[in-house]
Amino acid sequence: VRYDARVRPGDVRHSAWPLLARAHAALVDALDTELQSERGLPLAWFEVLVVLVQAPRGRLRMNDLGTALLLSKSGITRLVDRMEAAGLVGRCPCSTDRRVVFAALTARGRATYRSAAPVAARGVERHLVRHLTKAEERAFCSALAKLAAARERPPPSA
Amino acid sequence: VRYDARVRPGDVRHSAWPLLARAHAALVDALDTELQSERGLPLAWFEVLVVLVQAPRGRLRMNDLGTALLLSKSGITRLVDRMEAAGLVGRCPCSTDRRVVFAALTARGRATYRSAAPVAARGVERHLVRHLTKAEERAFCSALAKLAAARERPPPSA
DNA sequence: GAAGATTGAGACATCAATCTTA
DNA sequence: TAAGATTGATGTCTCAATCTTC
Numbered sequence: 001v002r003y004d005a006r007v008r009p010g011d012v013r014h015s016a017w018p019l020l021a022r023a024h025a026a027l028v029d030a031l032d033t034e035l036q037s038e039r040g041l042p043l044a045w046f047e048v049l050v051v052l053v054q055a056p057r058g059r060l061r062m063n064d065l066g067t068a069l070l071l072s073k074s075g076i077t078r079l080v081d082r083m084e085a086a087g088l089v090g091r092c093p094c095s096t097d098r099r100v101v102f103a104a105l106t107a108r109g110r111a112t113y114r115s116a117a118p119v120a121a122r123g124v125e126r127h128l129v130r131h132l133t134k135a136e137e138r139a140f141c142s143a144l145a146k147l148a149a150a151r152e153r154p155p156p157s158a
Numbered sequence: 159v160r161y162d163a164r165v166r167p168g169d170v171r172h173s174a175w176p177l178l179a180r181a182h183a184a185l186v187d188a189l190d191t192e193l194q195s196e197r198g199l200p201l202a203w204f205e206v207l208v209v210l211v212q213a214p215r216g217r218l219r220m221n222d223l224g225t226a227l228l229l230s231k232s233g234i235t236r237l238v239d240r241m242e243a244a245g246l247v248g249r250c251p252c253s254t255d256r257r258v259v260f261a262a263l264t265a266r267g268r269a270t271y272r273s274a275a276p277v278a279a280r281g282v283e284r285h286l287v288r289h290l291t292k293a294e295e296r297a298f299c300s301a302l303a304k305l306a307a308a309r310e311r312p313p314p315s316a
Numbered sequence: 317g318a319a320g321a322t323t324g325a326g327a328c329a330t331c332a333a334t335c336t337t338a
Numbered sequence: 339t340a341a342g343a344t345t346g347a348t349g350t351c352t353c354a355a356t357c358t359t360c
Contacts, residue, residue, distance in 0.1 A: 026309030139297035151184030
């Protein structure tokens with residue numbers, strides 16, 4: 001992802017894609033390393049905690065959790081398996097639809113979130129926000145939002 | 159990676175990180191899907207071809223190739239294994255340092271690159287460039303470059 | 317039949333250890 | 339001893355198939 005040297009003479013535009021890949025990798029690497037070393041928490045686990053903390057009763061259907069985290073159904077099943085084994089989340093049946101399983105924060109999960117959140121916030125500040133001016137940040141977020149939204153297509157009438 | 163609802167009342171800044179994650183995922187997904195379906199080529203393979211095409215004699219040391227692609231040593235070994243089995247690259251010994259192995263483009267690798275490059279360029283245009291104005295694009299690339307560079311450790315003059 | 321969740325099999329990445337050469 | 343590359347063991351993701359419930 002480093003063919004940013006010269007894609008073609010006079011084609012500066014397409015350097016955006018390799019840059020995006022490198023910037024993303026740099027952020028993931030930095031955040032995961034800091035969360036792991038300071039709290040023993042993988043970034044993926046932290047992201048689950050963040051989503052659940054913000055959900056209505058600290059719980060979410062497996063399916064919705066997977067969607068929020070950009071994971072497949074089996075992917076979220078296994079991630080919750082591991083976090084359940086670690087005592088950070090639990091599984092609860094749904095009273096109105098017995099096909100549904102909720103992933104729910106445990107007390108320990110909440111405590112872990114509170115402990116890790118400042119580390120993550122500091123990392124975002126250090127490795128992302130700090131490098132941009134206010135104006136850059138606005139433009140940056142605006143551009144990212146467009147790209148992220150572009151893929152959220154109306155699924156073909158399904 | 160979707161805790162962009164509200165990280166905290168009055169903290170809009172940190173929405174940049176989840177947006178970056180989603181935008182990156184959207185791009186990777188779109189490019190990989192198009193390259194796979196139209197050329198039967200995984201995005202990771204295409205990236206190897208891009209790097210090699212731009213390298214001096216169409217070849218690069220395994221180590222440098224891995225660095226360019228943000229892969230570990232074992233990661234690049236195995237990726238080249240698969241591409242070698244598919245006939246897209248070959249391995250050549252280095253005449254001056256017998257520890258070194260070069261990964262080199264084959265004729266078929268070059269042909270595959272020429273066939274896939276327009277598909278990739280079109281994808282970048284469609285899924286990235288098209289969504290941004292010139293001004294946005296400049297700001298976007300400038301911001302990304304700063305973030306990507308921030309993690310680039312001082313390469314020990316090697 | 318379709319939706320939600322899980323399971324089994326396979327693909328691909330990493331770490332640590334190993335082998336060869338400098 | 340260190341550098342370059344590979345191998346073995348292991349972890350996590352995906353797809354396809356399955357089970358249960360709507």
